[in-house]
Amino acid sequence: MNRLDRFFEISARGSSLTNEIRGGVVTFIAMAYIIVLNPIILSGPDDVTGESLEFGQVSAVTALAAGTMTILFGLIARLPFAFAAGLGINSFVATTLVGSMTWAEAMGLVVINGLIIVVLAATGLRRLVFDAVPMQLKLAITAGIGLFLLFIGLVDAGFIGSTGVPSPPVGLGVGGAGSITTVPAAVFAFTLVVSGILVVRKVRGGILIGLAVGTAVAVVIEAIWHLGSAVDKPGGWSLSVPTLSGSPFALPDLSLVGDFSLHGSFSRIGVIAATMFVFTLVFANFFDAMGTMTGLAREAGVADDKGTFPRLRAALIVEGAGAVAGGAASASSNTVFIESGAGIEDGARTGLANLVTGVLFLAAMFVSPLASIVPTEVAAAALVIVGALMVSQLRHIDISEFSVALPVVLTVAVMPFSYSIANGIGVGFIAWVVTRSAAGKAKEISPLLWIVAAGFLVYFARGWIESLLGM
Numbered sequence: 001m002n003r004l005d006r007f008f009e010i011s012a013r014g015s016s017l018t019n020e021i022r023g024g025v026v027t028f029i030a031m032a033y034i035i036v037l038n039p040i041i042l043s044g045p046d047d048v049t050g051e052s053l054e055f056g057q058v059s060a061v062t063a064l065a066a067g068t069m070t071i072l073f074g075l076i077a078r079l080p081f082a083f084a085a086g087l088g089i090n091s092f093v094a095t096t097l098v099g100s101m102t103w104a105e106a107m108g109l110v111v112i113n114g115l116i117i118v119v120l121a122a123t124g125l126r127r128l129v130f131d132a133v134p135m136q137l138k139l140a141i142t143a144g145i146g147l148f149l150l151f152i153g154l155v156d157a158g159f160i161g162s163t164g165v166p167s168p169p170v171g172l173g174v175g176g177a178g179s180i181t182t183v184p185a186a187v188f189a190f191t192l193v194v195s196g197i198l199v200v201r202k203v204r205g206g207i208l209i210g211l212a213v214g215t216a217v218a219v220v221i222e223a224i225w226h227l228g229s230a231v232d233k234p235g236g237w238s239l240s241v242p243t244l245s246g247s248p249f250a251l252p253d254l255s256l257v258g259d260f261s262l263h264g265s266f267s268r269i270g271v272i273a274a275t276m277f278v279f280t281l282v283f284a285n286f287f288d289a290m291g292t293m294t295g296l297a298r299e300a301g302v303a304d305d306k307g308t309f310p311r312l313r314a315a316l317i318v319e320g321a322g323a324v325a326g327g328a329a330s331a332s333s334n335t336v337f338i339e340s341g342a343g344i345e346d347g348a349r350t351g352l353a354n355l356v357t358g359v360l361f362l363a364a365m366f367v368s369p370l371a372s373i374v375p376t377e378v379a380a381a382a383l384v385i386v387g388a389l390m391v392s393q394l395r396h397i398d399i400s401e402f403s404v405a406l407p408v409v410l411t412v413a414v415m416p417f418s419y420s421i422a423n424g425i426g427v428g429f430i431a432w433v434v435t436r437s438a439a440g441k442a443k444e445i446s447p448l449l450w451i452v453a454a455g456f457l458v459y460f461a462r463g464w465i466e467s468l469l470g471m
Helices: 002-008 017-031 034-042 055-076 089-095 103-122 125-132 135-156 183-200 206-225 264-269 271-300 312-328 340-345 351-364 376-396 402-418 421-438 447-460 462-468
Strands: 083-085 160-162 170-172 334-336
Touching: 002 351, 017 206, 017 340, 017 351, 017 376, 034 055, 034 083, 034 089, 055 083, 055 312, 055 334, 055 351, 083 312, 089 103, 089 271, 103 125, 103 264, 103 271, 103 312, 125 271, 125 312, 125 447, 135 160, 135 271, 135 376, 135 402, 135 421, 183 206, 183 376, 206 376, 264 271, 271 312, 271 334, 271 340, 271 376, 271 421, 271 447, 271 462, 312 334, 340 376, 376 402, 402 421, 421 447, 447 462
Parallel strands: none
Antiparallel strands: 083 334, 160 170
16 A cells, blocks of 8 residues: 555645545546447448448447556556547547548548657657646636536536527527426436535535436436437437446457558548648647646646646657557547546546546446446536636636736637637637737747647638648
8 A cells, every 4th residue: 555655646645545546436427428429429420431330349449448548647647637539539530531531541540640649749849838838828728628628518418508590509408498498407407506515515525426316316217207318309318328228248349449541541532631631630639638638737736836747748648649549449539538627626636546447447348338327417517517616727817918818718718619629729829929929028928839829820721721722
């Protein structure tokens, strides 16, 4: 136990074995939906040859990659940041890449993207970019991720939904109808209230207790009313139906592991088009992860005054390796998950929590029916609470100067509104360079930040550039 304590610095970070185990469990519960959601995204579309991925296979490799990378990060970086298939990137792979190539070729581009990020991290360039970001923007990124997390929770719970019309684009309830009309949304509200009260009362494990209570209530409701899935009938559960039928055990099918092609896409669509796709993947991966780790490090209390944290370089290298592992397993790029904040809020401070989360992910390959018993609406309550706590970082930013206020506000707002951490960071960087220069502070801006801002301009204009190149 002493060696374990020294290796993970449990006591040094004011934590305990109980806190780490509980935090690891909470993180897994908050992230478990990815075992269902990632297969839904990736197993839907056919590639250019008409082939598609099978749901069960994608679910198995999703859990395998998440568990492996989460454990690896915990052992090397020794931080409680769990990994899973990155939302946004998996959608980009499914909706854009496979429209012009095979699944194996698309996953090959994900692997190449990861290798590039590993090189950038190993050479120190990724750390230089990290250090070039001013503290105000780092805090804004944390708050923006919090608001993004909160928004994800509200949407996943059916508390906020698309209206399907230009104005207003979203509204309260399913379909933006203006009221809460489904039982699952009511279960979310109940879980949020219970968890919120426990957190306010500073009850240890409050979030985990709230999740357990919410799940128990959901199971009872499903047993009585048989709501089923929202896919089959209105008013049902969005992703996971809180019921267990048949055997809770199943052997995983890992045949997708290693099914990728590094060069096939370049032959199929050309070097320029494939390179533009890689550029997009690298930018999204690079800055999504940087922003997420910045926010989680501050939430865990391991970041210094400049926003850096222990073993930063190793963390950045392993994060890049997550993209390689995810692509190689056909699970899409694996990256740090903002839902790790749920475990951090419940006590996790070290990589030991990652070992707990990772083992649970690996176990989920064999007990996938059990992993899906927690409905998304219940897990969403934890995301809302953690998001609110992260948004509170705004109190540390002095926005009395408009040249600071505009980039900060844009960073925070664009993340949830565009459903992308990278977009929020990019808009914030560009706005910072422009407004601070206009305020006569150009000399205070790192040259590297100018370069990154210019890169984001290209990133945002990539569709126009692709049309000019005839892609």
